Amino acid sequence: MKNPAFRITGIVLISLIIGICSAWWTLTGLIDAMTVKNGPWRVNLSIGTAQTNRYLRAGVARIGLFALKNTEAVYFIALNDSEGEPLTSRCDYRIVGGDLDARWWSITVYGSDFHLIPNEQNRYSFFGGTLPRDERNQWTVFLSTKPQEGNWLPAGDDEQLYLNLRLYRPGKSVYEDPDTIPLPEIVREVCR
Amino acid sequence: MKWIKTAAIVLILSVIFHLIFITVFPGAMMYAVLRVIRGDRAVNDIYHGELDTAGSDPVPMTSPNLLKSTCIFDVSEKPLRITASVPDTYWSISFYASNTDNFFVRNDEQVPSKEIKLLLVNREYPHTGKEGVVVSPTDTGFMIIRMLITRPEGMKELKEIQGKAVVEQLAGY
Numbered sequence: 001m002k003n004p005a006f007r008i009t010g011i012v013l014i015s016l017i018i019g020i021c022s023a024w025w026t027l028t029g030l031i032d033a034m035t036v037k038n039g040p041w042r043v044n045l046s047i048g049t050a051q052t053n054r055y056l057r058a059g060v061a062r063i064g065l066f067a068l069k070n071t072e073a074v075y076f077i078a079l080n081d082s083e084g085e086p087l088t089s090r091c092d093y094r095i096v097g098g099d100l101d102a103r104w105w106s107i108t109v110y111g112s113d114f115h116l117i118p119n120e121q122n123r124y125s126f127f128g129g130t131l132p133r134d135e136r137n138q139w140t141v142f143l144s145t146k147p148q149e150g151n152w153l154p155a156g157d158d159e160q161l162y163l164n165l166r167l168y169r170p171g172k173s174v175y176e177d178p179d180t181i182p183l184p185e186i187v188r189e190v191c192r
Numbered sequence: 193m194k195w196i197k198t199a200a201i202v203l204i205l206s207v208i209f210h211l212i213f214i215t216v217f218p219g220a221m222m223y224a225v226l227r228v229i230r231g232d233r234a235v236n237d238i239y240h241g242e243l244d245t246a247g248s249d250p251v252p253m254t255s256p257n258l259l260k261s262t263c264i265f266d267v268s269e270k271p272l273r274i275t276a277s278v279p280d281t282y283w284s285i286s287f288y289a290s291n292t293d294n295f296f297v298r299n300d301e302q303v304p305s306k307e308i309k310l311l312l313v314n315r316e317y318p319h320t321g322k323e324g325v326v327v328s329p330t331d332t333g334f335m336i337i338r339m340l341i342t343r344p345e346g347m348k349e350l351k352e353i354q355g356k357a358v359v360e361q362l363a364g365y
Contacts, residue, residue, distance in 0.1 A: 015202050019209025026214070054214050061218035061292055064253035065225055066336055068286055072297045075253075103301075104282055104340065106257050114252035122245055124256040127342055164253055168282060168340075169299065 027059050036178045040084070040186050041076040041165065043178050063114050064164075074102075074174050076165040081186040087161040091191040092144040095153075095163070097184030098137055103169035104129055107184070109143060109153050110162040117156035126151055143186075218292045225250050226264050226334060235332075236272060238263045238359040240351075243341060259350055261337040261357050265312060268331035270364050272312040276357035278303050279350055282340035287312065290330040317365060335359075 036043045046053075047060055047067045060067055067075060080086055081093060095107065108125035111117045116124045131139040131151060142148035143163075145155045155161060165184065167174055173181050228250040233239055240261045244254045265272055265287075276285060283300040285308065298308065311325045312335075319325060337357055339350050 011198065011201055012205065015205030016209050018202070018206040019211075020213050022206065023210045023213040023217070026210075027217075054211075057292060058214045058217045061221040062252065065222060065251050065292060066286075066288055066334065067294065068284070068297055069294050072284060072286070072299065106255065108253075108256060110253055116244065116246040116249050116254070116256060118246035124246065127257055127340075129342060162253070166255060169301070 023058075026055065027062050038076070038179045038181065038183050040078040040080045040082050041183050042078070043074060043076045045070045045074065045175065045178065047075065063162075070170070070175065072169065074167045074170045074178070076167070076178075076183060078163040078165070078186060079160065081188045083188060085188060087143075087163065087186070088191075089145045089155040089158050089161060092142065092146070092148070092189040093155075094187045094189055095141040095143060095184050096138055096187065098139070098182060100128065100165075100167055100183075101171035101173045101181060102167035105165065105167045107141060107153075108164045108166070109155060110164065111156055111158040112160040112162075114162060117154060117158065117161075119154035119156065121152075121154060123152070123154060126153065144189075219290055222288075222290065222292050222334070229262055230264055233264075235264050235266045236359060236361050238335075238357055240354050240357070255338075257341055258338040259341055259347075259354055260339075261354055263335040263359050264332070265328070265335055265359075266332045267312055267314045267328055270361045271314075271317060273360045273362055274308075274310045274312060274335070274358070275360075276308050276337055277353045278306050278308060279339060279353045281342065281346070281350065283338065285310070285335065285337045287326060287328060288334045288336075289328065290332050293329070295329055295333075296326045311362075314365075 036045070044056060046056065047070070064075065078087065087093070105128040106125050109117060126141050131141070133139050141151045141153050143153045143155050145157060163186070238261055241259070243259055244256050278300045284297055286294055286297040289295050309324055313325060313327055314331055315327055315329065317325070317327065339354060341347060341350060
């Protein structure tokens with residue numbers, strides 16, 4: 001490139017592409033890099049606060065704008081099952097858990113675009129207070145593309161699913177021991 | 193040696209563009225989402241929404257269990273008075289700065305009566321220490337009132353309570 005204008009434009013364009021792509025790649029991997037891990041769940045307790053660093057703030061803007069401070073709500077995200085395999089609508093899952101240390105909680109499934117998955121039942125979530133318990137005080141939710149008996153959460157046809165376990169007005173144990181508190185298991189059943 | 197100099201310039205510029213993108217992205221994302229939420233409504237108007245469903249959830253990872261009222265605010269010239277009724281279910285009011293930080297939240301357990309009155313002001317307001325005065329770190333931002341829906345039968349009653357939430361612009365500072 002003999003023309004200096006072409007050379008400068010080329011350098012700026014290449015730098016712009018590298019800069020934006022590297023930033024987007026960083027945000028894409030951010031969920032998995034969320035600091036605290038508990039089984040398949042990831043959480044960052046500084047979400048929504050002024051202590052949030054610029055990367056976390058940008059990551060939250062991509063996957064969950066308007067998160068609340070952790071005194072009000074804590075968001076545990078899962079993108080893998082309990083064996084570490086990615087959550088996908090090609091497989092059926094059994095999500096099993098007990099009581100959680102919060103005023104109320106819910107579990108919601110999202111597609112690869114982080115939005116609610118369309119389904120005829122308009123069912124996207126289960127509210128903890130209405131889930132029936134078994135004799136061991138455990139509840140079960142079935143995440144599957146095919147209708148299931150019981151608490152069925154339709155999974156659509158996405159390659160990557162995300163679960164969001166929201167704990168509103170969480171108890172002290174959630175802040176102090178987010179990595180060890182009992183959280184639901186995500187058990188993979190059959191895959192197609 | 194010319195290519196080393198070129199590579200160094202590309203590297204430095206890439207880092208600068210990377211940081212600019214990461215810094216600007218939350219505000220830009222918030223602006224884009226708020227444009228969809230706002231529609232034809234004016235700034236400082238409250239909007240009482242329905243439960244989010246697939247296709248009507250402009251915000252990624254929104255909660256489909258919460259009935260939301262929202263308001264894009266601008267307190268640069270005038271403060272806002274927010275009045276809302278508080279139901280027996282979970283309820284909260286929260287404010288977000290333009291960089292998406294959640295700078296204030298109150299829930300039903302923290303409101304002694306069944307009604308809440310707040311004054312949202314900018315940082316130049318002189319009486320910032322007063323009870324019920326909320327200082328926004330940025331002139332513009334977003335407010336959300338959330339109400340938990342646990343059963344469809346309770347929807348009508350909660351919609352009535354939701355409709356009582358009002359945002360009024362007061363005289364200038």
